[in-house]
Amino acid sequence: MAMLANTQGIDDVHPKPGERNVDETALPVMTLTGISKSFPGVKALSGVSLQLHPGEVTALVGENGAGKSTIVKILTGIYQPDEGEIAIAGHSVNFPTAQDAGAAGVTAIHQETVLFDDLSVAENIFIGHAPRTKFGLIDRKEMVAKARALLERIGAQIDPHVTLRELGIANKHLVAIARALSIDAKIVIMDEPTASLSHKEIEETYALVERLKAEGKAILFISHKFDEIFRIADRYTVFRDGEMVGAGLISEISERDLVTMMVGRSVDQVFPKRTPQLGKEVLKVVGYSHPTEFEDIGFSLREGEILGFYGLVGAGRSEFMQALFGVTRPSKGAIRIDDRIAVIRDPNEAIRQGIVYVPEDRGKQGAVKGLPIFQNVSLPSLGETSRNGFLRLAEEFRLARDYTRRLDLRAAALDQDIGELSGGNQQKVVIAKWLATKPRVIILDEPTKGIDIGSKAAVHEFMAELAAEGLAVIMVSSEIPEILGMSDRVIVMREGRIAAEFEGADLTPEHLVRAAAGITETDI
Amino acid sequence: MSLATSETSATGRQIPDRLKSAMQRFLGSWELLLLVVAVAVFTINSFASPYFLDPWNLSDATFNFTEKAMIAFAMALLIISGEIDLSVASIIAIASTAMGFAVQMGADTPVLVLIGLGVGLACGAFNGVLVTRLGLPSIVVTIGTMSLFRGLSYIVLGDKAYTGYPPGFAFFGQGYVWWVISFEFVLFAFLAIVFAVLLHRTTFGRAVYSIGNNPVGALFSGIRVPRVKFALFLLTGLMSGVAAICLTSRLGATRPSIAFGWELEVVTMVVLGGVSILGGAGSIPGVVIAAFIMGMVTFGFGLLNVPGIVMSIFIGLLLIAVIALPRIARQVMARRKA
Numbered sequence: 001m002a003m004l005a006n007t008q009g010i011d012d013v014h015p016k017p018g019e020r021n022v023d024e025t026a027l028p029v030m031t032l033t034g035i036s037k038s039f040p041g042v043k044a045l046s047g048v049s050l051q052l053h054p055g056e057v058t059a060l061v062g063e064n065g066a067g068k069s070t071i072v073k074i075l076t077g078i079y080q081p082d083e084g085e086i087a088i089a090g091h092s093v094n095f096p097t098a099q100d101a102g103a104a105g106v107t108a109i110h111q112e113t114v115l116f117d118d119l120s121v122a123e124n125i126f127i128g129h130a131p132r133t134k135f136g137l138i139d140r141k142e143m144v145a146k147a148r149a150l151l152e153r154i155g156a157q158i159d160p161h162v163t164l165r166e167l168g169i170a171n172k173h174l175v176a177i178a179r180a181l182s183i184d185a186k187i188v189i190m191d192e193p194t195a196s197l198s199h200k201e202i203e204e205t206y207a208l209v210e211r212l213k214a215e216g217k218a219i220l221f222i223s224h225k226f227d228e229i230f231r232i233a234d235r236y237t238v239f240r241d242g243e244m245v246g247a248g249l250i251s252e253i254s255e256r257d258l259v260t261m262m263v264g265r266s267v268d269q270v271f272p273k274r275t276p277q278l279g280k281e282v283l284k285v286v287g288y289s290h291p292t293e294f295e296d297i298g299f300s301l302r303e304g305e306i307l308g309f310y311g312l313v314g315a316g317r318s319e320f321m322q323a324l325f326g327v328t329r330p331s332k333g334a335i336r337i338d339d340r341i342a343v344i345r346d347p348n349e350a351i352r353q354g355i356v357y358v359p360e361d362r363g364k365q366g367a368v369k370g371l372p373i374f375q376n377v378s379l380p381s382l383g384e385t386s387r388n389g390f391l392r393l394a395e396e397f398r399l400a401r402d403y404t405r406r407l408d409l410r411a412a413a414l415d416q417d418i419g420e421l422s423g424g425n426q427q428k429v430v431i432a433k434w435l436a437t438k439p440r441v442i443i444l445d446e447p448t449k450g451i452d453i454g455s456k457a458a459v460h461e462f463m464a465e466l467a468a469e470g471l472a473v474i475m476v477s478s479e480i481p482e483i484l485g486m487s488d489r490v491i492v493m494r495e496g497r498i499a500a501e502f503e504g505a506d507l508t509p510e511h512l513v514r515a516a517a518g519i520t521e522t523d524i
Numbered sequence: 525m526s527l528a529t530s531e532t533s534a535t536g537r538q539i540p541d542r543l544k545s546a547m548q549r550f551l552g553s554w555e556l557l558l559l560v561v562a563v564a565v566f567t568i569n570s571f572a573s574p575y576f577l578d579p580w581n582l583s584d585a586t587f588n589f590t591e592k593a594m595i596a597f598a599m600a601l602l603i604i605s606g607e608i609d610l611s612v613a614s615i616i617a618i619a620s621t622a623m624g625f626a627v628q629m630g631a632d633t634p635v636l637v638l639i640g641l642g643v644g645l646a647c648g649a650f651n652g653v654l655v656t657r658l659g660l661p662s663i664v665v666t667i668g669t670m671s672l673f674r675g676l677s678y679i680v681l682g683d684k685a686y687t688g689y690p691p692g693f694a695f696f697g698q699g700y701v702w703w704v705i706s707f708e709f710v711l712f713a714f715l716a717i718v719f720a721v722l723l724h725r726t727t728f729g730r731a732v733y734s735i736g737n738n739p740v741g742a743l744f745s746g747i748r749v750p751r752v753k754f755a756l757f758l759l760t761g762l763m764s765g766v767a768a769i770c771l772t773s774r775l776g777a778t779r780p781s782i783a784f785g786w787e788l789e790v791v792t793m794v795v796l797g798g799v800s801i802l803g804g805a806g807s808i809p810g811v812v813i814a815a816f817i818m819g820m821v822t823f824g825f826g827l828l829n830v831p832g833i834v835m836s837i838f839i840g841l842l843l844i845a846v847i848a849l850p851r852i853a854r855q856v857m858a859r860r861k862a
Binding site for chain 1: 538539540541542725726727728729730731734736737738740741742743744745746747748804805
């Protein structure tokens with residue numbers, strides 16, 4: 001490694017935070033032009049462009065579903081674009097595989113970095129390109145020495161011998177960065193690197209970004225946090241609904257304009273029109289707390305109401321909902337359903353009390369793959385369809401027929417394995433399963449995540465129908481159009497607490513984004 | 525699928541309940557394949573040895589599998605749920621030792637039966653608590669208790685043996701209900717029906733399948749996963765206790781090496797019966813046919829004076845062949861299509 005400068009030397013040259021030396025005439029090291037990518041039923045990207053400059057941080061801003069992760073997957077060779085050109089230093093390239101992207105100098109550090117927990121730090125850094133002895137075996141001494149040098153270079157105090165499992169998330173990120181440097185990456189993609197870090201670890205990450213800049217790396221920085229974008233980025237690119245809607249220098253845009261650009265005014269999804277008919281209070285939650293995930297959550301919910309929960313990834317929304325559903329137990333707090341105080345020890349009890357949960361992780365928590373559709377529908381209702389513990393298949397088929405027809409399920413037969421259905425149709429079966437239990441409160445966690453537009457509309461339509469029938473609906477969503485289009489009232493969570501609550505005229509994209517990111521009115 | 529799109533209405537599509545008839549499903553089933561193998565083994569045996577078709581010889585042959593099959597029924601449920609119990613043979617040893625000890629104390633047949641069942645249940649509960657309460661993997665827990673339970677028998681018995689079981693106790697392993705039909709065979713048939721109903725016709729059985737296919741999804745659907753798994757360990761312990769009573773009664777003596785190595789034969793029987801070792805799939809009829817196949821193979825080889833080691837080689841080959849055949853057939857079909 002010719003670049004093994006000592007840490008001190010790098011510190012001397014890197015610009016102090018806040019002071020920016022953007023060379024506006026610098027040529028981009030990587031240019032993407034007219035990139036399009038479609039999936040069945042979804043146009044994920046349409047003709048987007050993106051430029052990355054050496055020694056600069058470009059922030060990629062956009063809502064969930066705007067196409068950010070698709071572009072990352074294209075850059076790292078996981079997806080192939082349908083149209084468009086990728087050029088590195090003026091030469092057109094394409095990445096048929098992830099290895100090709102790595103060889104071209106592109107590396108990505110994800111939220112949940114893909115590393116090997118049971119290998120040592122040095123092995124993680126050099127896996128796939130470890131130094132060899134003359135007999136072709138791995139040269140451990142050389143590998144450890146190189147790993148130590150790399151770690152020192154990024155100011156990480158990590159012993160190359162320890163197994164990765166023993167490190168915290170922040171240190172794992174450092175290892176991932178050392179790995180990026182070991183393959184001499186020119187372009188580093190950081191996908192929400194601070195999403196699950198503590199304050200101190202976040203500061204260390206910023207310092208590291210400055211070091212990488214000083215080494216001339218081009219950095220694509222994806223973040224939902226506006227404070228950090230304005231702190232460390234030099235340029236921005238905004239994606240919305242798969243299109244690039246703006247790009248420029250951070251120093252020339254205000255936070256307010258960036259938020260407006262990101263959220264946009266065009267809500268091209270059509271949401272069902274509803275006039276909520278609110279009935280009596282169904283659910284009241286008081287002071288629900290968990291040692292690590294959420295604290296002091298309290299709200300009330302009425303019949304016929306759709307209550308939205310908005311927040312960033314990691315704000316504790318799903319964790320709270322799962323506690324409400326009995327998967328985890330709260331450390332404090334109480335709930336009342338109708339007029340009874342309810343204690344919920346497991347999901348079975350939650351279902352009997354009338355609370356059901358459509359999970360975000362459909363494949364693992366929602367659908368029981370391997371069981372046929374009708375058995376998935378009847379699973380929580382077996383008490384109803386059976387007699388004295390004996391199954392009655394005719395009753396199960398009747399239940400499955402009734403509820404899947406209401407949801408307009410597309411399947412070949414009701415005894416087909418649920419695993420053979422598309423994501424949207426699996427989601428319909430999961431919702432059908434819960435409706436068959438005749439619940440009082442239905443919690444939908446990211447109900448339309450990763451499903452096609454058609455199924456999305458069907459799910460929205462159906463939510464409105466349920467509310468009209470007097471069901472109380474809680475919808476967790478990170479998609480602003482969905483939250484705005486569906487909710488009567490929205491609670492915003494941030495870092496495990498309720499940050500704000502909006503309804504009526506206050507329910508605006510700007511309010512939601514600011515509350516979720518922790519920007520107060522006076523900051524703008 | 526044309527069936528799904530042929531009919532549309534304003535209230536959604538009419539989806540047929542099933543695509544294949546019961547007959548079509550049976551024709552493609554594992555159980556049918558096993559049945560063919562069973563008939564083949566029976567035919568070969570009857571040609572190979574003139575003594576095979578003798579009713580008393582056939583009756584004797586059933587003792588080769590009845591006790592193991594009783595455990596295999598419960599084990600099938602446990603493996604379908606994604607767990608396993610390798611301590612079953614050691615539970616037989618410790619239950620038999622406890623009964624032998626009770627005989628020395630002057631216990632009578634009803635007390636011995638209660639002790640056999642009770643020790644089985646207690647061992648099952650011990651395994652169940654370790655797996656469901658502490659969240660330990662069952663394969664590790666039951667390898668541990670496999671050594672633990674049998675070790676206890678060795679400590680109590682050393683190289684001695686308990687004998688002197690009361691005459692009434694002999695009925696369970698040596699008694700005949702009618703002509704050549706033994707008590708054990710009747711018990712085996714009765715338990716086969718009980719377990720088939722439990723797995724295929726009750727909500728408990730459905731819970732077992734759902735847990736085996738996706739334990740998290742089952743939990744999120746309101747299935748009380750720990751409770752069901754605990755019940756399955758209890759059931760497996762109880763059936764090991766039942767097998768301990770039958771085997772001890774049949775041998776009339778308890779040695780610490782009793783039923784040595786049976787856990788693998790039981791698991792082989794379950795897997796041969798079509799139960800997925802990964803959990804989620806399998807049936808009791810399959811296990812019943814697999815029990816007959818293993819019993820007949822062992823007995824046929826016995827009549828031909830084939831040494832025991834050759835028998836175990838054959839059982840091993842049979843297991844691999846029966847499991848590999850459908851997969852090979854599928855690959856050949858796929859290649860022909862391509």
